[in-house]
Amino acid sequence: MQTIDQLTGRFSITDEVGFEELTPGYPVVRIRNAHAKASITLQGAHLTDYCLNDEPPIIFTSNAAVFQKGIAIRGGIPVCWPWFNAHPSDSSQPAHGYARINLWNLEKTESTREGTRLVFSLPPQDDSNLATMLEFHVGKDLQLALHTINIGKSKETFSEALHSYFAVTDSRQTLVHGLDGEHYINTVGVESTQQQQGPVTFPDEIDRIYQSDRHTIIEDLVTHRQIRVAKSGSNSTIVWNPGQKKGTSMKDLPDNEIHHFVCVESANVRNQSITLAPGENHILHLRISTESLDVTPSNK
Secondary structure, eight states, rough: OOOOOHHHHOBTTTTTTEEEEETOOOEEEEEEESSSSEETTTBBBBEEEEEETTTOOOOOHHHHHHTTTTOOOBSSSSESSSSSOOSOOOSSOTOOOSSSTTTOOOEEEEEEEEEEEEEEEEETTTOOOOEEEEEEEEEEEEEEEEEEEEEEESOEEEEOOOOOOEEOOOOOGGEESOTTTOOOEEEESSSSEEOOSBBOSSSSSEEEEOOOOOOOEEETTTEEEEEEEEEEEEEEEEEEEEEEHHHHOTTTGGGTTSEEEEEEEEEGGGOOEEOOOOEEEEEEEEEEEEEEOOOOOOOO
């Protein structure tokens, strides 16, 4: 485990990158540059906040999120890897993989004109031959690149998701564009395969796995802000909000925050899982940016 003193001595950047412990043995990286600010915990290489300077948050994290070893954080961008949801064959394994609840190693911090670059790594666990690395670039946009490398001598299959929680005023007044016409698996209740018609809306609980490599736009109808989610190396998009009934059962999500986010996840899951031959590498790249719509009435 990297201590605060080790992290500070090797990776701090004056007035840009610093470190603190949220609880004993639970380090977090604080980034602030000319463009934006962000925080990343070493457990899970988990980004918990990101916003442009003097602007509202783009990423949502619950005010009741628990920051303790081995407990997943509600919100931010959890790294679901090397499996998504339940383990394919061992129910004793943690949901959504071990990457989000293990300590990663910080390998590099770098200051550039465009922002701040950080690199984290996680070596193979248990009997897996899959290693992973996660790069962040914090600037006018937020970029993540999740690398998976097969360092073994036989094929390895994995699934993954960057489980992004996006901050919105009210999920019930939010649209997700870009998935019109795409087929999806509806996992609420009895699973069924359906086809999207128009933008995705959130009247209640939504949990869908789209077979799609397309970019999406999250439109907040209250603030007229658009969050653009561009991705590559991803053939699945998962859209989720628990809705009121399920949300009230979550101890780490206050009732008044249930509708303050939507999840639009860049992923490779189920039939879109990835198989790597020995020595092969796969990269899932995510780029998040914002734009405010001009709603000024025209004089024409």
